[in-house]
Amino acid sequence: TGWYVRQTPEYELFTMEFRRHAQSLVKAAKDKNIDAATGAYMQMTVSCVSCHKYMRGAKPVSFKP
Secondary structure (H helix, E strand, O other): OOOOOOOOHHHHHHHHHHHHHHHHHHHHHHOOOHHHHHHHHHHHHHHHHHHHHHHHHOOOOOOOO
16 A cells, blocks of 8 residues: 555556456465466566556646645
8 A cells, every 4th residue: 555646446456456466476486386476477567567657647646735
């Protein structure tokens, strides 16, 4: 929750996707399955890049004093 920046449905989906891939990576590591760990790591990285693209394209947050 430390990086929960925007409260939009799209951002929530990116967050859930990242967490799901991170959990898969942890499971693969515990199972000592390097192929599954590699796939999970790649998917986790893709979810990061997708979210960063979304954030750059989203309207900036405005702060009112």
